[in-house]
Amino acid sequence: MIQDIERIYGILLSRQYQKKLFQGLEGLRKKGDSHIACCPFHKDEHPTFIIYPDRPEYFCFVCGARGDWLSYLQLKTGKDFFGAFLLLASEAGIEPAAYDKSAWDDELSRTILLELMAGFFSTSLYSPAGEKELFYLYNRRYAMGEVEGSSFGFYPGYCQTREYLMSQGLTHEFLDTVLDAVWSRDAEEFRLTIPYRDTAGRLMGMIGRDVTKKGPEAYRALTDLSLLSDAPFLLYKHRGSEDLLVVEGLLDALLVDRIGLQPVAGIGKSGLSAGQCDTIASYGTARCILCVGSGRERKDLMLRAAGLVESRGMQAAFLPLGDEYEDLDHFIRATELKDFRRLLKKACDREEFMRGYMT
Numbered sequence: 208m209i210q211d212i213e214r215i216y217g218i219l220l221s222r223q224y225q226k227k228l229f230q231g232l233e234g235l236r237k238k239g240d241s242h243i244a245c246c247p248f249h250k251d252e253h254p255t256f257i258i259y260p261d262r263p264e265y266f267c268f269v270c271g272a273r274g275d276w277l278s279y280l281q282l283k284t285g286k287d288f289f290g291a292f293l294l295l296a297s298e299a300g301i302e303p304a305a306y307d308k309s310a311w312d313d314e315l316s317r318t319i320l321l322e323l324m325a326g327f328f329s330t331s332l333y334s335p336a337g338e339k340e341l342f343y344l345y346n347r348r349y350a351m352g353e354v355e356g357s358s359f360g361f362y363p364g365y366c367q368t369r370e371y372l373m374s375q376g377l378t379h380e381f382l383d384t385v386l387d388a389v390w391s392r393d394a395e396e397f398r399l400t401i402p403y404r405d406t407a408g409r410l411m412g413m414i415g416r417d418v419t420k421k422g423p424e425a426y427r428a429l430t431d432l433s434l435l436s437d438a439p440f441l442l443y444k445h446r447g448s449e450d451l452l453v454v455e456g457l458l459d460a461l462l463v464d465r466i467g468l469q470p471v472a473g474i475g476k477s478g479l480s481a482g483q484c485d486t487i488a489s490y491g492t493a494r495c496i497l498c499v500g501s502g503r504e505r506k507d508l509m510l511r512a513a514g515l516v517e518s519r520g521m522q523a524a525f526l527p528l529g530d531e532y533e534d535l536d537h538f539i540r541a542t543e544l545k546d547f548r549r550l551l552k553k554a555c556d557r558e559e560f561m562r563g564y565m566t
Protein backbone atom coordinates (compact mmCIF):
# COMPACT_ATOMS: atom_id res chain seq x y z
CA MET A 208 0.00 0.00 0.00
CA ILE A 209 1.36 3.40 -0.85
CA GLN A 210 1.28 5.81 2.06
CA ASP A 211 -1.25 8.57 2.65
CA ILE A 212 1.13 11.45 1.93
CA GLU A 213 2.15 9.99 -1.41
CA ARG A 214 -1.47 9.44 -2.40
CA ILE A 215 -2.56 12.90 -1.30
CA TYR A 216 0.25 14.46 -3.32
CA GLY A 217 -0.54 12.26 -6.33
CA ILE A 218 -4.18 13.27 -6.35
CA LEU A 219 -3.45 16.97 -5.83
CA LEU A 220 -0.81 16.99 -8.57
CA SER A 221 -3.31 15.49 -11.02
CA ARG A 222 -5.48 18.51 -10.25
CA GLN A 223 -2.55 20.96 -10.51
CA TYR A 224 -3.12 22.04 -6.95
CA GLN A 225 0.18 23.97 -7.01
CA LYS A 226 -1.65 26.77 -8.83
CA LYS A 227 -3.92 27.19 -5.82
CA LEU A 228 -1.26 26.65 -3.16
CA PHE A 229 1.15 29.24 -4.55
CA GLN A 230 -1.39 31.65 -6.02
CA GLY A 231 -0.59 34.51 -3.63
CA LEU A 232 3.08 34.75 -4.60
CA GLU A 233 4.26 37.89 -6.31
CA GLY A 234 5.27 37.64 -9.96
CA LEU A 235 3.82 34.13 -10.34
CA ARG A 236 3.87 33.03 -13.96
CA LYS A 237 4.28 29.97 -16.10
CA LYS A 238 7.74 29.16 -17.37
CA GLY A 239 7.98 26.09 -19.57
CA ASP A 240 6.17 23.32 -17.73
CA SER A 241 6.94 24.86 -14.34
CA HIS A 242 5.82 28.03 -12.59
CA ILE A 243 8.15 30.71 -11.32
CA ALA A 244 7.56 33.45 -8.73
CA CYS A 245 9.38 35.89 -6.44
CA CYS A 246 10.78 33.91 -3.52
CA PRO A 247 8.82 34.34 -0.29
CA PHE A 248 11.88 33.35 1.76
CA HIS A 249 14.30 36.12 0.77
CA LYS A 250 14.03 39.70 -0.52
CA ASP A 251 13.44 39.11 -4.18
CA GLU A 252 12.75 41.47 -7.06
CA HIS A 253 13.16 38.92 -9.81
CA PRO A 254 11.40 35.58 -9.85
CA THR A 255 13.82 32.92 -8.59
CA PHE A 256 11.40 30.51 -6.94
CA ILE A 257 10.61 27.46 -9.07
CA ILE A 258 7.41 25.47 -8.58
CA TYR A 259 7.67 22.07 -10.24
CA PRO A 260 4.80 20.75 -12.37
CA ASP A 261 5.19 17.02 -11.70
CA ARG A 262 6.28 16.79 -8.08
CA PRO A 263 5.09 18.51 -4.89
CA GLU A 264 8.27 20.55 -4.46
CA TYR A 265 9.77 24.02 -4.81
CA PHE A 266 13.29 25.42 -5.04
CA CYS A 267 14.78 28.95 -4.94
CA PHE A 268 18.01 29.15 -6.91
CA VAL A 269 19.17 32.29 -5.07
CA CYS A 270 18.65 31.54 -1.37
CA GLY A 271 18.55 27.76 -1.79
CA ALA A 272 15.17 27.33 -0.04
CA ARG A 273 13.77 23.96 -0.97
CA GLY A 274 11.11 21.66 0.32
CA ASP A 275 7.74 20.15 -0.40
CA TRP A 276 4.20 21.48 -0.11
CA LEU A 277 3.92 20.41 3.52
CA SER A 278 7.05 22.32 4.48
CA TYR A 279 5.83 25.34 2.50
CA LEU A 280 2.50 25.36 4.32
CA GLN A 281 4.24 25.09 7.69
CA LEU A 282 6.60 27.97 6.90
CA LYS A 283 4.01 30.22 5.30
CA THR A 284 0.91 29.71 7.39
CA GLY A 285 2.37 28.86 10.78
CA LYS A 286 0.45 25.59 10.82
CA ASP A 287 2.23 22.65 12.40
CA PHE A 288 2.84 19.43 10.47
CA PHE A 289 -0.51 17.92 11.45
CA GLY A 290 -2.45 21.03 10.50
CA ALA A 291 -0.74 21.22 7.12
CA PHE A 292 -1.22 17.52 6.53
CA LEU A 293 -4.93 17.61 7.38
CA LEU A 294 -5.46 20.60 5.12
CA LEU A 295 -3.92 18.80 2.12
CA ALA A 296 -5.77 15.58 2.98
CA SER A 297 -9.11 17.34 2.98
CA GLU A 298 -8.27 19.12 -0.28
CA ALA A 299 -7.53 15.69 -1.79
CA GLY A 300 -10.68 14.15 -0.29
CA ILE A 301 -8.72 11.56 1.66
CA GLU A 302 -9.29 10.35 5.15
CA PRO A 303 -5.75 9.71 6.36
CA ALA A 304 -5.06 6.59 8.36
CA ALA A 305 -1.78 7.75 9.86
CA TYR A 306 0.01 10.98 10.68
CA ASP A 307 3.66 10.10 10.79
CA LYS A 308 5.79 13.23 11.04
CA SER A 309 9.08 11.40 11.41
CA ALA A 310 8.43 9.35 8.25
CA TRP A 311 7.73 12.60 6.42
CA ASP A 312 10.97 14.15 7.76
CA ASP A 313 12.97 11.16 6.51
CA GLU A 314 11.32 11.19 3.10
CA LEU A 315 11.92 14.89 2.65
CA SER A 316 15.63 14.61 3.51
CA ARG A 317 15.88 11.67 1.16
CA THR A 318 14.34 13.53 -1.79
CA ILE A 319 16.48 16.64 -1.18
CA LEU A 320 19.61 14.52 -1.14
CA LEU A 321 18.68 12.40 -4.16
CA GLU A 322 17.62 15.40 -6.26
CA LEU A 323 21.03 17.00 -5.69
CA MET A 324 22.75 13.72 -6.54
CA ALA A 325 20.69 13.17 -9.69
CA GLY A 326 21.59 16.67 -10.93
CA PHE A 327 25.27 15.98 -10.30
CA PHE A 328 25.10 12.55 -11.97
CA SER A 329 23.42 13.83 -15.12
CA THR A 330 26.18 16.44 -15.56
CA SER A 331 28.82 13.77 -14.88
CA LEU A 332 27.47 11.61 -17.71
CA TYR A 333 28.96 14.12 -20.17
CA SER A 334 32.32 14.30 -18.38
CA PRO A 335 35.23 12.14 -19.65
CA ALA A 336 34.59 9.68 -16.80
CA GLY A 337 31.10 8.95 -18.10
CA GLU A 338 32.24 8.10 -21.62
CA LYS A 339 31.69 4.35 -21.37
CA GLU A 340 28.13 4.75 -20.06
CA LEU A 341 27.27 7.37 -22.68
CA PHE A 342 28.53 5.10 -25.46
CA TYR A 343 26.49 2.26 -24.06
CA LEU A 344 23.34 4.36 -24.42
CA TYR A 345 24.20 5.40 -27.97
CA ASN A 346 24.94 1.79 -28.84
CA ARG A 347 21.48 0.84 -27.61
CA ARG A 348 20.42 3.27 -30.28
CA TYR A 349 19.26 5.96 -27.95
CA ALA A 350 19.52 9.12 -30.05
CA MET A 351 21.51 12.04 -28.63
CA GLY A 352 18.34 14.01 -27.89
CA GLU A 353 16.77 11.01 -26.17
CA VAL A 354 19.69 10.69 -23.75
CA GLU A 355 19.71 14.41 -23.05
CA GLY A 356 15.98 14.53 -22.42
CA SER A 357 16.08 11.48 -20.16
CA SER A 358 17.15 11.30 -16.57
CA PHE A 359 20.18 9.02 -16.96
CA GLY A 360 23.30 9.86 -15.05
CA PHE A 361 26.79 8.68 -14.18
CA TYR A 362 27.80 7.91 -10.61
CA PRO A 363 31.43 9.00 -10.21
CA GLY A 364 31.96 7.27 -6.87
CA TYR A 365 31.26 7.91 -3.22
CA CYS A 366 34.03 10.38 -2.38
CA GLN A 367 33.43 12.65 -5.33
CA THR A 368 29.70 12.58 -4.72
CA ARG A 369 30.14 13.46 -1.08
CA GLU A 370 32.47 16.32 -1.99
CA TYR A 371 29.91 17.68 -4.42
CA LEU A 372 27.14 17.50 -1.82
CA MET A 373 29.32 19.43 0.65
CA SER A 374 29.90 22.11 -2.00
CA GLN A 375 26.11 22.44 -2.22
CA GLY A 376 25.88 23.33 1.44
CA LEU A 377 24.99 19.97 2.96
CA THR A 378 26.78 19.48 6.26
CA HIS A 379 28.96 16.57 7.38
CA GLU A 380 26.37 15.85 10.01
CA PHE A 381 23.52 15.62 7.48
CA LEU A 382 25.61 13.45 5.15
CA ASP A 383 26.74 11.12 7.93
CA THR A 384 23.16 10.42 8.87
CA VAL A 385 21.18 10.72 5.62
CA LEU A 386 23.64 9.80 2.84
CA ASP A 387 24.99 6.80 4.67
CA ALA A 388 21.50 5.60 5.51
CA VAL A 389 20.19 6.01 1.96
CA TRP A 390 23.12 5.09 -0.28
CA SER A 391 24.51 1.56 -0.82
CA ARG A 392 28.27 1.66 -0.94
CA ASP A 393 28.74 -1.89 -2.21
CA ALA A 394 27.55 -1.18 -5.75
CA GLU A 395 30.35 1.05 -6.99
CA GLU A 396 30.55 -0.67 -10.40
CA PHE A 397 26.92 0.10 -11.24
CA ARG A 398 27.59 3.57 -12.55
CA LEU A 399 24.87 4.29 -15.08
CA THR A 400 22.16 5.75 -12.85
CA ILE A 401 18.40 5.61 -13.31
CA PRO A 402 16.29 7.67 -10.89
CA TYR A 403 13.16 6.02 -9.50
CA ARG A 404 10.30 8.31 -8.42
CA ASP A 405 7.29 7.40 -6.32
CA THR A 406 3.74 7.90 -7.63
CA ALA A 407 3.82 11.53 -6.45
CA GLY A 408 6.97 12.19 -8.49
CA ARG A 409 9.24 12.42 -5.45
CA LEU A 410 12.71 11.03 -6.09
CA MET A 411 12.89 8.18 -3.61
CA GLY A 412 15.41 5.77 -5.10
CA MET A 413 18.10 5.12 -7.64
CA ILE A 414 19.07 2.06 -9.64
CA GLY A 415 22.48 1.47 -11.17
CA ARG A 416 23.48 -0.44 -14.26
CA ASP A 417 26.86 -1.99 -14.89
CA VAL A 418 27.22 -1.51 -18.65
CA THR A 419 29.79 -4.29 -18.92
CA LYS A 420 27.25 -6.91 -17.75
CA LYS A 421 24.14 -8.42 -19.30
CA GLY A 422 20.85 -9.71 -17.93
CA PRO A 423 19.49 -9.19 -14.41
CA GLU A 424 23.00 -9.07 -12.85
CA ALA A 425 23.59 -5.84 -14.73
CA TYR A 426 21.24 -3.97 -12.37
CA ARG A 427 21.63 -3.14 -8.70
CA ALA A 428 19.71 -0.96 -6.30
CA LEU A 429 21.88 2.00 -5.30
CA THR A 430 19.46 2.92 -2.53
CA ASP A 431 16.99 0.99 -0.47
CA LEU A 432 13.93 0.60 -2.70
CA SER A 433 11.41 -0.72 -0.19
CA LEU A 434 9.43 2.54 -0.24
CA LEU A 435 8.91 2.00 -3.97
CA SER A 436 7.82 -1.62 -4.01
CA ASP A 437 4.18 -0.73 -4.78
CA ALA A 438 4.98 2.13 -7.16
CA PRO A 439 5.33 1.02 -10.79
CA PHE A 440 8.23 2.82 -12.49
CA LEU A 441 7.19 6.09 -14.23
CA LEU A 442 3.58 5.80 -13.04
CA TYR A 443 3.87 9.36 -11.65
CA LYS A 444 3.87 10.65 -15.24
CA HIS A 445 0.71 8.79 -16.17
CA ARG A 446 -1.44 8.66 -13.03
CA GLY A 447 -5.04 8.06 -13.93
CA SER A 448 -4.46 7.41 -17.64
CA GLU A 449 -7.44 5.67 -19.17
CA ASP A 450 -5.12 3.18 -20.90
CA LEU A 451 -1.80 2.24 -19.33
CA LEU A 452 0.80 0.12 -21.07
CA VAL A 453 2.60 -2.09 -18.54
CA VAL A 454 6.04 -3.26 -19.65
CA GLU A 455 8.86 -5.20 -18.09
CA GLY A 456 12.08 -3.36 -17.32
CA LEU A 457 13.12 0.20 -16.59
CA LEU A 458 14.86 0.88 -19.89
CA ASP A 459 11.89 -0.42 -21.88
CA ALA A 460 9.56 1.86 -19.94
CA LEU A 461 11.87 4.85 -20.46
CA LEU A 462 12.07 4.17 -24.17
CA VAL A 463 8.30 3.94 -24.64
CA ASP A 464 7.86 7.05 -22.56
CA ARG A 465 10.33 8.97 -24.74
CA ILE A 466 8.45 7.89 -27.88
CA GLY A 467 5.36 9.37 -26.26
CA LEU A 468 2.62 7.43 -28.07
CA GLN A 469 1.23 5.66 -25.02
CA PRO A 470 1.21 6.21 -21.23
CA VAL A 471 3.49 3.55 -19.78
CA ALA A 472 4.69 2.12 -16.48
CA GLY A 473 7.46 -0.39 -15.80
CA ILE A 474 7.47 -3.47 -13.57
CA GLY A 475 10.21 -5.96 -12.63
CA LYS A 476 11.16 -9.34 -14.01
CA SER A 477 8.88 -11.13 -11.60
CA GLY A 478 5.75 -9.55 -13.05
CA LEU A 479 3.03 -7.31 -11.70
CA SER A 480 2.61 -7.50 -7.92
CA ALA A 481 -0.69 -7.17 -6.07
CA GLY A 482 0.53 -3.94 -4.45
CA GLN A 483 1.51 -2.39 -7.79
CA CYS A 484 -1.84 -3.37 -9.23
CA ASP A 485 -3.67 -1.76 -6.28
CA THR A 486 -1.74 1.45 -6.89
CA ILE A 487 -2.60 1.56 -10.60
CA ALA A 488 -6.27 0.96 -9.79
CA SER A 489 -6.32 3.55 -7.01
CA TYR A 490 -5.35 6.33 -9.42
CA GLY A 491 -8.23 5.52 -11.78
CA THR A 492 -6.76 3.59 -14.72
CA ALA A 493 -9.50 1.86 -16.70
CA ARG A 494 -7.44 -0.56 -18.80
CA CYS A 495 -3.98 -2.10 -18.45
CA ILE A 496 -2.33 -3.22 -21.67
CA LEU A 497 0.17 -5.88 -20.69
CA CYS A 498 3.39 -6.52 -22.56
CA VAL A 499 6.09 -8.47 -20.77
CA GLY A 500 7.98 -10.17 -23.57
CA SER A 501 7.62 -13.48 -25.34
CA GLY A 502 8.21 -17.09 -24.34
CA ARG A 503 6.00 -19.36 -22.29
CA GLU A 504 7.19 -18.20 -18.89
CA ARG A 505 6.63 -14.51 -19.69
CA LYS A 506 3.20 -15.25 -21.13
CA ASP A 507 2.22 -17.03 -17.93
CA LEU A 508 3.32 -13.94 -16.00
CA MET A 509 1.17 -11.84 -18.29
CA LEU A 510 -1.90 -14.02 -17.66
CA ARG A 511 -1.33 -13.86 -13.94
CA ALA A 512 -1.07 -10.08 -14.17
CA ALA A 513 -4.32 -9.99 -16.14
CA GLY A 514 -6.05 -11.89 -13.33
CA LEU A 515 -4.88 -9.29 -10.80
CA VAL A 516 -5.92 -6.42 -13.06
CA GLU A 517 -9.42 -7.81 -13.54
CA SER A 518 -9.85 -8.57 -9.86
CA ARG A 519 -9.34 -4.82 -9.22
CA GLY A 520 -12.17 -3.94 -11.61
CA MET A 521 -9.93 -2.83 -14.47
CA GLN A 522 -9.88 -4.22 -17.97
CA ALA A 523 -6.88 -6.27 -19.09
CA ALA A 524 -5.57 -6.26 -22.64
CA PHE A 525 -2.54 -7.88 -24.23
CA LEU A 526 -0.01 -6.69 -26.75
CA PRO A 527 0.74 -9.57 -29.16
CA LEU A 528 4.46 -9.04 -29.66
CA GLY A 529 5.24 -12.05 -31.84
CA ASP A 530 7.73 -14.72 -30.80
CA GLU A 531 10.50 -13.36 -32.98
CA TYR A 532 10.88 -10.46 -30.56
CA GLU A 533 12.31 -11.00 -27.10
CA ASP A 534 10.68 -7.95 -25.58
CA LEU A 535 9.25 -4.58 -26.47
CA ASP A 536 12.66 -2.93 -26.60
CA HIS A 537 13.75 -5.50 -29.18
CA PHE A 538 10.59 -4.89 -31.22
CA ILE A 539 11.03 -1.12 -31.19
CA ARG A 540 14.70 -1.33 -32.17
CA ALA A 541 14.05 -3.85 -34.95
CA THR A 542 11.09 -2.12 -36.56
CA GLU A 543 9.95 1.36 -37.44
CA LEU A 544 7.82 3.77 -35.49
CA LYS A 545 4.81 3.06 -37.68
CA ASP A 546 5.06 -0.62 -36.72
CA PHE A 547 4.95 0.28 -33.05
CA ARG A 548 1.91 2.46 -33.70
CA ARG A 549 0.26 -0.48 -35.48
CA LEU A 550 1.18 -2.85 -32.63
CA LEU A 551 -0.51 -0.58 -30.08
CA LYS A 552 -3.71 -0.76 -32.09
CA LYS A 553 -3.57 -4.57 -31.98
CA ALA A 554 -4.03 -4.77 -28.19
CA CYS A 555 -6.40 -7.71 -27.77
CA ASP A 556 -8.49 -9.42 -25.11
CA ARG A 557 -7.66 -12.63 -23.30
CA GLU A 558 -9.52 -14.93 -25.66
CA GLU A 559 -7.71 -13.68 -28.71
CA PHE A 560 -4.40 -13.67 -26.88
CA MET A 561 -4.93 -17.28 -25.75
CA ARG A 562 -5.69 -18.33 -29.30
CA GLY A 563 -2.32 -16.99 -30.38
CA TYR A 564 -0.75 -18.61 -27.32
CA MET A 565 -1.98 -22.12 -28.17
CA THR A 566 -0.83 -22.12 -31.76
Ligand SMILES: [Zn+2]
Nearest residue numbers: 246249267270
Ligand atom coordinates in the same frame (compact mmCIF):
# COMPACT_ATOMS: atom_id res chain seq x y z
ZN1 LIG B 1 14.85 32.50 -2.09
